Amino acid sequence: GLHQAVEAKEGVPIQQESITLATISFQNYFRMYEKLAGMTGTAATEAEEFRQIYGLDVVVIPTNKPMIRVDYPDVVYKNMRVKYAAVVKEIEECYKKGQPVLVGTTSIEKNEIISKFLVRKGIPHQVLNAKHHEKEAKIIAQAGRFKAVTVATNMAGRGVDIILGGTKEGREEKEWQEEHKKVVKLGGLHVVGTERHESRRIDNQLRGRAGRQGDPGSSRFFVSLEDDLMRIFGGEQISRLMETLKIPEDQPIEHRMVSKAIEQAQIRVEGFNFDLRKRVVEYDDVMNKQRxxxxxxxxxxxxxxxxxxxxxxxxxxxxxxxxxxxxxxxxxxxxxxxxxxxxxxxxxxxxxxxxxxxxxxxxxxxxxxxxxxxxxxxxxxxxxxxxxxxxxxxxxxxxxxxxxxxxxxxxxxxxxxxxxxxxxxxxxxxxxxxxxxxxxxxxxxxxxxxxxxxxIFRVQVAAPPLASRQIQTNIDTQDQMGLRSQPVIKPVISGKKKIGRNDPCWCGSGKKWKKCHYPDPGP
The missing domain is CATH 1.10.3060.10 (Helical scaffold and wing domains of SecA)
Structure with a gap:
C-alpha cells in the first residue's frame, strides 16, 4: 500500500498493487542444480556459509606467482574530517612521486567527497561510480599508469586486471616497457581504502587489485570512529583507548591490535548477516517443499x-x-x-x-x-x-x-x-x-x-467461428455476369421517426405505445 499512498499524495493515477507470481530464494534456486561449483579469490572468509548452506568445501589454491604486496596496518582517526585530510595527503604523496593510486570508497557520495578534496589540491583523477560498466572497465584498466589517480566505489570495474604501466593497446612496446619498469620501481599500485566494509570479502577484493601476478603493490585502510562499522560495532574500546592516552584529534593510531579489533568487528557483522541469510533460507525451505x-x-x-x-x-x-x-x-x-x-x-x-x-x-x-x-x-x-x-x-x-x-x-x-x-x-x-x-x-x-x-461440468466450450469465404473475381467474369453494368441500388431511407415501445402513443391517449396501438406504427 506504500506505493499507492505516495501516488495518492502526489496526485497521480493510483496503480494496482503488483502481484507476486512466483518466488524463490537464491540459495534454493542454486540448490536445484545437481552439481554446484564456483571460483573466486575471496571465498575463504565465507567457507562456513558455503558448507552449511550448500554443503560445499572451500579449497584455497596457491597463487601462480608469490604475492609480494605489502598490506599496511589500518590507520584510525577520531573523526571523518581528519581521516579525509589524511587520505588526501597520502594520495598527494603518491602522486608527487608518480606511484599510481586506486582509492576505494563505500558509496557514490563518499566518492564525490574525495573527488572535491582532490580538485582543491589540483590532483587530476578519474571517478568511477559503477554506472557505465564497459567504459569504466577500460578506465580502471589504465589505473596502473604513472601518476594515475582513480577513485572508485567497491562495485566499479571489479574483476578487471590493473596492469602496471597501463594496457598495451595502441602503444609502442618500448614505451610501455619503460613506463612499466618505472611504476614497478615506485612500488606498484597503491590501494587506499577510505573505510572498512561490513564484509572482509569486499576489503580483500579491493586489496586484491594490487599485487596481481607477482607484481609489487601496497594497501592501507583509513578508518574513523565515526564510520558506520566502528559506530555500530566495537568503536568504543578504541575511543576509550585514545582518550586514556590523550591522543590529539589529528594523530592516528596505527597498531596491529587496532587492526585486529576492527577485523573482529567485521567478523561480528558477517556473523550477524549470515544468521539473517540463514534464517531466510530456513523460512524459504518451508515454501520450497510446497513449491x-x-x-x-x-x-x-x-x-x-x-x-x-x-x-x-x-x-x-x-x-x-x-x-x-x-x-x-x-x-x-x-x-x-x-x-x-x-x-x-x-x-x-x-x-x-x-x-x-x-x-x-x-x-x-x-x-x-x-x-x-x-x-x-x-x-x-x-x-x-x-x-x-x-x-x-x-x-x-x-x-x-x-x-x-x-x-x-x-x-x-x-x-x-x-x-x-x-x-x-x-x-x-x-x-x-x-x-x-x-x-x-x-x-x-x-x-x-x-x-x-x-x-469440470460447468465450463462451456465455445464453438470455433465459421471461416469467412472470399470469392475472387476478375473484370471479365464480372462483365459476363452483368455485375459491373448494374447500377448501385441505394437503400430507401424513411423520413418518418421510429416510435419506441415506451414512447407516448401516436393517438394522443397518453398511454405508452406498447400498451395502446402497438404494433401499429400510426399514420
Missing part, C-alpha cells in the same frame, strides 16, 4: 495429459474426494452441495432429494452420487470429444493451480511479515510459521481440487 509439490503437479499435467488417461483418472479421483466430503454432510445439505458440482434441472434435483432422503448410510449416498457423476462425466466426454475434453480438463486444472497459488503466495508473505511478533509470546516464530504454512497449504490443495470439481 516442489505445486510445480511437480503442474509438470505432471503438462507432460502426462497428452499421453494417456492419467488426467481423466486424476479428475475422477478429485470428484471422488468431493463426493465423499458431500456424502458426510447432514442429509438436507447433500443435494444443494452436490448441485455445485453437477448442475441438474429442478425435476432431477427434486428426484435426487427424495432418493437421498430414502437412503440410510453414508456409503449408499456416496455410491449414488458417484454413479451420477461418472455417468455425467462419460456423457460430457462423449459430447465434447476425447481431445477437446482432455484439453478442457488440462485448462481447468492449470488455471485453478495458477490462480490459487498466487493467492497462497500473498497469504504466506503476509504471514511471514507478522510471524516475528510471535517471539514475544515465548514461542519460536519459525515453528509457528511451519505449522501455519502447513495448514494453509492443505487448504490450498483442497481449494484447487474443489475448483476443478466444481468447474
Amino acid at each position: 516442489e509439490i505445486i510445480y511437480g503437479k503442474r509438470k505432471q499435467i503438462l507432460e502426462k495429459a497428452e499421453s494417456d488417461d492419467w488426467l481423466e483418472k486424476e479428475i475422477l479421483e478429485i470428484l471422488g474426494k468431493e463426493i465423499e466430503f458431500i456424502a458426510n454432510l447432514p442429509t438436507e445439505e447433500v443435494v444443494p452441495k452436490f448441485l455445485e458440482v453437477l448442475p441438474l434441472d429442478e425435476s432431477s434435483a427434486e428426484r435426487l432429494k427424495s432418493q437421498v432422503s430414502s437412503l440410510t448410510t453414508t456409503q449408499e449416498i456416496t455410491d449414488l452420487l458417484n454413479k451420477l457423476v461418472r455417468e455425467a462425466f462419460s456423457l460430457r466426454k462423449k459430447q465434447l470429444g476425447e481431445e477437446v475434453f482432455r484439453q478442457l480438463g488440462k485448462f481447468i486444472y492449470l488455471q485453478a493451480i495458477d490462480r490459487l497459488w498466487i493467492d497462497h503466495l500473498y497469504a504466506m508473505d503476509s504471514l511471514r511479515e507478522g510471524i516475528g511478533l510471535r517471539g514475544y509470546g515465548q514461542v519460536d516464530p519459525l515453528v509457528e510459521y511451519k505449522k501455519e504454512a502447513y495448514a494453509s497449504f492443505e487448504k490450498l490443495i483442497g481449494a484447487i481440487e474443489g475448483e476443478v470439481a466444481r468447474r
Whole structure:
C-alpha cells in the first residue's frame, strides 16, 4: 500500500498493487542444480556459509606467482574530517612521486567527497561510480599508469586486471616497457581504502587489485570512529583507548591490535548477516517443499495429459474426494452441495432429494452420487470429444493451480511479515510459521481440487467461428455476369421517426405505445 499512498499524495493515477507470481530464494534456486561449483579469490572468509548452506568445501589454491604486496596496518582517526585530510595527503604523496593510486570508497557520495578534496589540491583523477560498466572497465584498466589517480566505489570495474604501466593497446612496446619498469620501481599500485566494509570479502577484493601476478603493490585502510562499522560495532574500546592516552584529534593510531579489533568487528557483522541469510533460507525451505509439490503437479499435467488417461483418472479421483466430503454432510445439505458440482434441472434435483432422503448410510449416498457423476462425466466426454475434453480438463486444472497459488503466495508473505511478533509470546516464530504454512497449504490443495470439481461440468466450450469465404473475381467474369453494368441500388431511407415501445402513443391517449396501438406504427 506504500506505493499507492505516495501516488495518492502526489496526485497521480493510483496503480494496482503488483502481484507476486512466483518466488524463490537464491540459495534454493542454486540448490536445484545437481552439481554446484564456483571460483573466486575471496571465498575463504565465507567457507562456513558455503558448507552449511550448500554443503560445499572451500579449497584455497596457491597463487601462480608469490604475492609480494605489502598490506599496511589500518590507520584510525577520531573523526571523518581528519581521516579525509589524511587520505588526501597520502594520495598527494603518491602522486608527487608518480606511484599510481586506486582509492576505494563505500558509496557514490563518499566518492564525490574525495573527488572535491582532490580538485582543491589540483590532483587530476578519474571517478568511477559503477554506472557505465564497459567504459569504466577500460578506465580502471589504465589505473596502473604513472601518476594515475582513480577513485572508485567497491562495485566499479571489479574483476578487471590493473596492469602496471597501463594496457598495451595502441602503444609502442618500448614505451610501455619503460613506463612499466618505472611504476614497478615506485612500488606498484597503491590501494587506499577510505573505510572498512561490513564484509572482509569486499576489503580483500579491493586489496586484491594490487599485487596481481607477482607484481609489487601496497594497501592501507583509513578508518574513523565515526564510520558506520566502528559506530555500530566495537568503536568504543578504541575511543576509550585514545582518550586514556590523550591522543590529539589529528594523530592516528596505527597498531596491529587496532587492526585486529576492527577485523573482529567485521567478523561480528558477517556473523550477524549470515544468521539473517540463514534464517531466510530456513523460512524459504518451508515454501520450497510446497513449491516442489505445486510445480511437480503442474509438470505432471503438462507432460502426462497428452499421453494417456492419467488426467481423466486424476479428475475422477478429485470428484471422488468431493463426493465423499458431500456424502458426510447432514442429509438436507447433500443435494444443494452436490448441485455445485453437477448442475441438474429442478425435476432431477427434486428426484435426487427424495432418493437421498430414502437412503440410510453414508456409503449408499456416496455410491449414488458417484454413479451420477461418472455417468455425467462419460456423457460430457462423449459430447465434447476425447481431445477437446482432455484439453478442457488440462485448462481447468492449470488455471485453478495458477490462480490459487498466487493467492497462497500473498497469504504466506503476509504471514511471514507478522510471524516475528510471535517471539514475544515465548514461542519460536519459525515453528509457528511451519505449522501455519502447513495448514494453509492443505487448504490450498483442497481449494484447487474443489475448483476443478466444481468447474469440470460447468465450463462451456465455445464453438470455433465459421471461416469467412472470399470469392475472387476478375473484370471479365464480372462483365459476363452483368455485375459491373448494374447500377448501385441505394437503400430507401424513411423520413418518418421510429416510435419506441415506451414512447407516448401516436393517438394522443397518453398511454405508452406498447400498451395502446402497438404494433401499429400510426399514420
